[in-house]
Amino acid sequence: GQQLNQSPQSMFIQEGEDVSMNCTSSSIFNTWLWYKQDPGEGPVLLIALYKAGELTSNGRLTAQFGITRKDSFLNISASIPSDVGIYFCAANTNAGKSTFGDGTTLTVKP
């Protein structure tokens, strides 16, 4: 089946540092999404990407839809303590089914 390989699995960084995480797949997708989940809460959408090559920013977050349609990355610049959480990539097929990566757990040390 379709699988997303998300890396890294976890990151421990210092406040102020930049963060980069990515998702890859052997399958082609039409939409890539990045979510953040705080403990005990549902995932919250950060960025949605709809076209191959698209680069989109949301504040300190930047994400790109890979040109091959098989990958995407998320960058967080100048991290702050509230960036702590689990970041998930997700990708949609034409049928609307979403596949999720296993998540990247981010810890930010003040």
Added chain:
Amino acid sequence: DSGVTQTPKHLITATGQRVTLRCSPRSGDLSVYWYQQSLDQGLQFLIQYYNGEERAKGNILERFSAQQFPDLHSELNLSSLELGDSALYFCASSATGLAGNTIYFGEGSWLTVV
């Protein structure tokens, strides 16, 4: 607040029992999704409905069933519960359920099976 409402927020029940989780999608959204999140499995897609009809099925056990009603709310029924069914169950909704639509998640229902 995503606009997706789930009840109950927490539920503790015994093995062998049956529970129903309820979801109200965002206003105007026609498609509803159910996901299971456990510590060792990550976020797993269970099933999707669009305007009352099943659209896609993921890793949903035969002991589980779901439906979407005419008012677009959805219920996930979990029966013959086992300890391993303990997880956070999320409902999500999107406008049409197609690839271009963003999916918005509820806050989840914590199920503990003892």
